[in-house]
Amino acid sequence: MLFLLNNCSLLSGIDLQCYENNHAHRTEEMDVERLVVRRGQPFSVVLQCTEHIPQHQDHQLNLILHLGKNNEVVLKVSDSEQDHGKWWFSQRNAQGEVMLTLHSPADALVGLYSMTVVLLSADGQILEQTKPQTFYLLFNPWCKDDSVYLPSEELLQEYILNENGILYQGSWDDITTVPWNFGQFEKDVVDICFEVLDNSPTALKNSEMDIANRGSPVYVSRTITAMVNANDDRGVVSGRWDGEYSDGVAPTRWTGSVPILRRWSEDGGQKVRYGQCWVFTGVACTVLRCLGIPTRCITNYSSAHDTDANISVDYLFNDQLESVNYHCWVESWMKRDDLPEGYNGWQVLDPTPQERSDGVFCCGPCPVRAVKEGEVGLKYDTPFVFSEVNADLIVWIVHPDGERIQVSQNSKVIGRNISTKSVSGDFREDITANYKYPEGSMKEREVYKKAGRQVGQKNKVPGQLELFIKHAPAVHGTDFDVIIEVYNAGREDTDAQLTVTSNAITYNSIHRAECQRKTTSLTVPAHKAHKEVLRLQYDHYGACVSEHHMIRVTALLQPTDQDNIILQETNIPLKMPVLHIKIIGKAIVSRKLTAHISFNNPLPASLQGGVFTVEGAGLTEAKEIKTHGKIEPGQAVTVKFSFKPTRAGLRKLLVDFDSDRLRDVKGEATIIVRTKM
Helix, strand or coil: CEEECCCCCCEEEEECCHHHHHHHCCCCCCCCCCEEEECCCCEEEEEEECCCCCCCCCEEEEEEEEECCCCCEEEEEECCCCCCCCCEEEEEEECCEEEEEEECCCCCCCEEEEEEEEEEECCCCEEEECCCEEEEEECCCCCCCCCCCCCCHHHHHHHCCCCEEEEEEEECCEEEEEEEECCCCCCCHHHHHHHHHHCCHHHHHCHHHHHHCCCCHHHHHHHHHHHHECCCCCCCEEECCCCCCCCCCCHHHCCECHHHHHHHHHCCCCCEEEECHHHHHHHHHHHHHHHCCCEEEEEEECCCCCCCCCCEEEEEECCCCCCCCEEEEEEEEECCCCCCCCCCEEEEECCCCCCEECCEECCCCEEHHHHHHCCCCCCCCHHHHHHHHHCEEEEEEECCCCCEEEEEEECCCCCEEEEEECCCCCCEEECHHHHCCCCCCHHHHHHHHHCCCCCCCCCCCCCCEEEEEEECCCECCCCEEEEEEEEECCCCCEEEEEEEEEEEECCCCCEEEEEEEEEEEEEECCCCEEEEEEEECHHHHCCCCCCCCEEEEEEEEEECCCCCCEEEEEEEECECCCCEEEEECCCECCCCEEEEEEEECCCCCCECCCEEEEEECCCEEEEEEECCCCECCCCEEEEEEEECCCCCEEEEEEEEEECCCCCCEEEEEEEEEECCC
């Protein structure tokens, strides 16, 4: 890109060489018309002149850099490398041009810089200067001296450059996937990411201090976790969990971060309604990858929320539930020079507003290794993260008079199948071993003690009755059976009362409604099993099931003449239909493609208000396609959507379908886009 200068006798223009520089800095997907470079790596601009600049002591070129909306940082860049760790440049003269190669330190402040080239006289007077031109400077995980350096090209391809991802949902024993469009290189996303930083409370209150800390990924990532949620500040996403989303967008409708970030920016920093944990996680991942910090999305199953910091979670039957079925956060890769040695690498960052940290709803960065080793004294928020994956689950029965009876204490329930997308493809990688030693092992219990909490007593010696819950595949819209099996391991017949309930819950265990309840008095013969069948009918659960399509079945067994009460639960994700997508045409940049999207109504009830949402990084901005009239049971619906790909490479088109009775139906199509022929 060439910028011409007016009324200058010697300096006539600057070519920022955006295409060449951005390609070398792996930012060409982000922009080729603006300069976007990474710190710790040289980049070159060409100064064009009307005549040869004399090379003697009477003339000298310098660069002036400004950073911040109010020029909080001003840097004079000389052609000397004497000051280690500072900006400097080298120059090479050619016919009517000077190539200036700028060298930024590996810990340089990230942000939007303004650059001016000045021609100085021998006594330091400015003879000429160019018009200011801007460029973005990002973190550089390819630079060995950068604190976000990640020495694996395979990992960088995934955790910096991949714009498509998978978020894991469901339950620990029935894991489901949701595709997500991060879109960190989509048009203007880099501007919005820095706009998010500029709107933080610290930036608005003390911009000089904020700008001065922007060389630290610890500071920047912690700021992002606070700003992705809108609880304390001019943050991006407002959370809501009660199922009432009429004044916004239901969290399950989002399929990517870009529409959320653009809506926030276009509305002048007004919070976007609504998000839940995976939405906060997806948006945070987009911003951090865009800024150059390697980041991945994590799902922790049977996640705990320890409200009183005793690293155990009380689960009160017939009271408010505190357990969480799954919870999502991100991990970012960075050095922790603010901590003792040994805690570099993956750091937990949780943007979902749960607890305040230093007075703000944010969490992290917390070293994953500190969690595994029980080093809960290390910052930030390690006790909270430790309890999410390591707390003991204590089950109580609460009687009508308020009396509590402890039923069990289990150290093997919380923190299961901790998951992230593999770098090798669209499949799950289990990283539980990064967070904890094997459940029940001596080492795991030692870590629990090190965390500074009393380890509870082991479970009582089991009685002669055992309780199991099994279920057939559960498809949303159908009736299915849940089998409760009571086995008598004793030598005598045993009388007991069995109560089984099914409840519609959200992903984080908020109780929406009871679907069915069944109480049975039974006698279990010695060494025999009694099976009780609870048939879950769509007529019962269809009206109350949450947008997360989750049913919790709870079985309570009370032997008549024993104190040993047994409680078992299972969460059943209802299988959802899949949208079918067929792409018509050759996938070439700027050439029209048509997607045929088809869907069959699986419910025994008609659907109204149907809307398809389509988006894809490098393919199309988010668009909505509304259906007309009712969609009857079993009816097939097909819609057509045309678009022109904007960038070459492997791309994913993501589609969501929502209606009055059925939400969160997803589909995706992978497309290889080629450059113009």
